[in-house]
Amino acid sequence: MIGKLNQSEQVLLETLQKTGADELAADFAKTGLPTRRNEAYHYSDLKMLLGDVPDLTTGAISTSVPLLNIEGAYRILIVNGEVQISDEPPTGVIVSTSRGGVVEPENDIVAQLNSALTKETLNIDLQGTVETIIHIDRRYEGEASHINDGVELYILDGSNATIIESFSGSNEAHLSNSASKVILGRDAKVTHIMVDLSGGRVRHLQSVQYEINESALLHSLIIHKGSALARTQLFAKFIGENAHADFAGLILGAKEQHSDISINIEHNVANTTSSENYKSVVLDKAKAIFQGKILVARDAQKTDAAMKHQGLMLSDDAQILVKPELEIYADDVICGHGATCGQIDMDSLFYLMSRGIEKEQAKSMLIRAFLAELFDEIKIEALKEALISVADEWLEV
């Protein structure tokens, strides 16, 4: 079978073998990277898209200036997979590291690769009402390299926390494969934001897992802006009743970027609710992909889930591909999805211009208006401003 692997897969296989991940190597030799025949990767055929796999990183080096500054946040760096804790954590925040990677979700080769190749995982336990924003600054620095890193967050019963993870670094053709696992205890209230600000040559793969316990409240937001190829797969499991989660995301795509957000939401118990609200704005030849899968288990009565994707196409050569999927085994549920895709509304543009506003500014105003809803959900002003400026910078390019 090895003969069928392409160059990138060969390198990945050798990397696994050198690391001593024999079992996974044996599997990988048979399967290789996911292709379009794999439903989850239907629009992101990694065998075709991934490109050259650089050498595994040799570890941390000096870092570039942070791309995202959040006022008053407690910042932890992970540079080329190495956790760097410099400041004393705020009260209620327990920071440690553990060897190896985050336990991967079932049967996903990208997450398995990450788990096998990550040397250390950043563990953060959050207890009580943590007012300070936790900023996990994940960097991919230096020459092009293959970097794996992992974060596990545990928000204890009854605790509140706001965490933002940013992905950025040098403008080289890195392959970054990252994992985050967030466990929400009972009654935990969590805002978890992930922003990809990587350079335009980076291939960024990301796996996010949520475990949502009883009465917990989650607000999750993913923003894709930087990488040439970005794919975030999200796996969320409701495992306690009366919990609610708002899943949101935004793809800002330009040039020839390929950006994919694929979510898998499992309502496994009764009386849980979720909303899925994703948007894509694409220009040039960019491609945005949203796949949304909601599973409602047989016992998950009274589930209420509403998914939507809204696309804004700013050029004729851009593409937005959307695939919703509902898999419902319970009978007493409310579950729906909707998708819209449009261009800048010409009547609105004319109205703004008729008051003297220049076309480019008027367009920006309308794009901002399209995005406003996602940012309005963020209640912490410093965070909201930081994210709006991420979008504003994109609009100015």
Added chain:
Amino acid sequence: MSNMLEIKDLHVKVEDKEILKGVNLTIPKGETHAIMGRNGSGKSTLSYVMAGKEGYEVTKGEILLDGENILELEPNERAVKGLFLAFQYPIEIPGVATMTFLKAAMNAQRKARGEEELLTPDFMREVKSAAKMLEIDSAMLKRALNVGFSGGEKKRAEILQMALLKPKMCVFDETDSGLDIDALKIVSQGVNALRDANRSMLIITHYQRLLNYIVPDVVHVFSNGRIVKSGDKSLALELEEHGYAQYDESI
């Protein structure tokens, strides 16, 4: 140059259908003219073509604003040259705050005149005083642009914009429709307050009533894509009495 607006033999097609069939209209500086005409006769089309909306093909003729042909200009360029259209149906734009919009519009015009951006306190003061004159509730200004505004509120908001932008050529497309009697008086006062020797107005309406409040210098009858008769304000009364039928033979 004593004419603010000169429209000469204007022919306009929309999707291959000729809507305007040779409009001639001259408005001297400081004058207020009214256009009255049947539904579908092309009044809004004329106002959109003046403002520069896409999708209208001018096959013949020209529009001069203060002596300058504006047909090749973008809508924003026309606006900064002093043209303002109060829309028959103002557009709702969710996600754009009314105040953000007003400030962007005012600053765009200042930028075109080579002036500094407005300072926030000055901007607030100007908006407040204009809103007060038009009896616009400040809560309305905190909402997204025109979103959830009643029909009458939208029309008032248009006049508010006009009061802030101080254009020299104002076009009102059925600004009176949707206004109750009190609102009509308030809006008319707002418009009259802006009348002066260097500002001209074109009022498109179906009702003579508005013209009792904003008294025009000239009234034009619009039929089937052009002006078929012009006269003084008594023409509006005559139209109210006899309708448009007598002008139909010109079709």
